Every structure is written in structure tokens, then in C-alpha cells.
Amino acid sequence: PSLGVVLVAAGNGERLGAGVPKAFVELDGRSLLEHGIRTILALEHPGQLVVVVPRARAAEALAVSHGLGAGQTRWRVSVVSGGRERHESVRFGLGALHDSVDTVLVHDAARPLAPAELFERVIAEVHRTGDSVIPALPVSDTLKQVDDAGVVHETVDRSSLVAVQTPQGFPRETLVAAHETAQLQEDEPGAQAPPTDDGEVVQRAGGTVRTVSGEMRAHKLTAPHDLLLLEALLAAEAA
Ligand code: CTP
Numbered sequence: 176p177s178l179g180v181v182l183v184a185a186g187n188g189e190r191l192g193a194g195v196p197k198a199f200v201e202l203d204g205r206s207l208l209e210h211g212i213r214t215i216l217a218l219e220h221p222g223q224l225v226v227v228v229p230r231a232r233a234a235e236a237l238a239v240s241h242g243l244g245a246g247q248t249r250w251r252v253s254v255v256s257g258g259r260e261r262h263e264s265v266r267f268g269l270g271a272l273h274d275s276v277d278t279v280l281v282h283d284a285a286r287p288l289a290p291a292e293l294f295e296r297v298i299a300e301v302h303r304t305g306d307s308v309i310p311a312l313p314v315s316d317t318l319k320q321v322d323d324a325g326v327v328h329e330t331v332d333r334s335s336l337v338a339v340q341t342p343q344g345f346p347r348e349t350l351v352a353a354h355e356t357a358q359l360q361e362d363e364p365g366a367q368a369p370p371t372d373d374g375e376v377v378q379r380a381g382g383t384v385r386t387v388s389g390e391m392r393a394h395k396l397t398a399p400h401d402l403l404l405l406e407a408l409l410a411a412e413a414a
Pocket residue numbers: 183184185186187188189190191197198227257258259260261262264265282283284285286395396397
């Protein structure tokens with residue numbers, strides 16, 4: 176049995192607006208991509224890491240993984256080019272998995288501080304249940320449903336809502352089949368909006384998706400203020 180990790184790093188980072196693709200932005204002197212690859216190469220379960228980056232960054236991504244000593248680990252690293260949308264990048268990553276992989280994690284490079292324990296927690300729950308598993312945290316804001324004009328229609332009951340993170344874990348066959356189903360549905364008239372995480376891809380295909388508790392440190396870098404939060408988390412750990 177072996178693990179495959181698809182690290183998606185092919186987005187443009189438009190909301191961050193750093194002028195370079197987000198995974199190549201630095202946090203504490205290292206790119207987000209480097210933070211993610213380091214954590215993954217140190218996991219207890221070695222396997223295959225597929226890094227998905229913008230086409231023009233492929234050589235650089237390979238160099239980063241070599242620089243981190245990937246050759247001296249039991250990991251095998253592949254780099255592939257991404258797609259226009261996240262789910263397309265995931266699909267390209269899945270296409271590069273070796274036959275021996277039976278459990279897949281999909282992780283956002285934009286969550287550079289997601290700790291190894293979170294990866295291990297997700298893997299353990301996939302192995303225990305045979306289902307798909309995503310990390311989730313309670314929502315703290317009060318949530319409202321509004322219309323196009325911004326007028327409030329109702330307050331949404333928060334007690335059954337969670338905010339989800341990555342890494343998300345799946346039996347390989349489940350995730351691959353769900354992405355194939357999603358791809359067929361994409362071309363139909365009246366297709367749904369693209370899924371923003373893999374849990375949704377599986378759930379739309381009728382699979383069971385379970386949650387495990389997420390981590391504050393798996394926070395996603397989306398806008399400039401998130402960089403301040405991640406820097407503060409790093410500083411608190413170093414202290
Ligand atoms: N991603 C990807 N390929 C895409 C779009 C996104 O691999 N075509 C990856 C990003 O690199 C990121 C993760 O998916 O690690 C989550 O996406 P998001 O936070 O939306 O990143 P970006 O798409 O880069 O940011 P933005 O939406 O602000 O442009």
C-alpha cells in the first residue's frame with residue numbers, strides 16, 4: 176500500500192496580487208512551495224509526491240525538491256503542469272500517479288504551515304474508514320444569506336457548518352472516479368459551478384466524505400492580510 180500526495184501550486188494568486196504565482200511567494204525566507212514540499216518529504220509514510228505548478232515553473236519546482244534532498248528520501252517526486260482551474264490541476268496531478276498508489280492526499284501549496292500531524296490524522300482516518308476525509312474547523316462568524324442587492328434574507332444556523340482545509344485524503348479509486356464523473360458533467364448544459372475542493376467532487380459523485388479536526392496552522396494564504404497571520408503563527412512557534 177502506498178501514499179500519493181498531489182500538491183497543487185499552479186494558481187496565479189490574483190487575490191494576493193504579489194506579481195508572481197502564489198506558491199512562489201516567500202514566507203520566512205522560503206517559498207510556500209518549499210514549505211509544503213519539506214513537510215511532505217518528512218512524513219512517516221513515504222510515497223509519491225506530484226507537484227502541480229505553472230508550466231514555466233516546472234524546472235524550478237524540480238530544483239526545489241532536489242534542494243530539499245528528495246533524492247535521499249524514499250519519496251519519488253514528479254512535477255506536472257497545472258490547468259486553468261484548481262480541479263483541472265488536481266486532475267493532471269492524479270494522472271501522474273504511479274500504479275502502486277492506493278491512498279491519495281490533495282493539498283494546497285497555499286496552506287504552507289499545515290503540520291505533519293494533520294497529514295497523518297487524515298491518512299489514518301482514510302485507512303480506518305475507507306472513506307474520503309477532509310479537515311474541518313468550526314465557523315466563528317455569524318453567517319447570513321443575502322441576495323444580489325446585499326439585503327439579508329436570513330441568518331444561517333452555524334451549528335452544523337464547518338470551514339474546510341487541506342490536506343484532504345481519499346482512496347485513490349474513489350477520487351479518480353469522482354473526477355471522471357465531474358469531467359463528464361462539466362460539458363452538460365446547466366452544469367454546476369466548478370468545485371472548489373475535492374471533498375465536493377467526491378460528494379457530488381455520491382461518495383461519503385468525513386471530517387477530522389482541522390488546524391489553525393493549515394490557514395490558507397489568500398489575501399495580503401493572511402501573510403501577516405502566517406508570519407505571526409511562525410513567530411509564535413519560534414518563541
Ligand atoms: N491552484 C492550482 N491550479 C489552478 C488554481 C489553483 O493548482 N488553476 C491551486 C493554488 O496554487 C493553491 C490552491 O489551488 O495552492 C488553492 O487555490 P487558491 O487559493 O484559489 O489559489 P490561486 O488560484 O492561486 O489564487 P487566486 O484565486 O486568488 O488567483
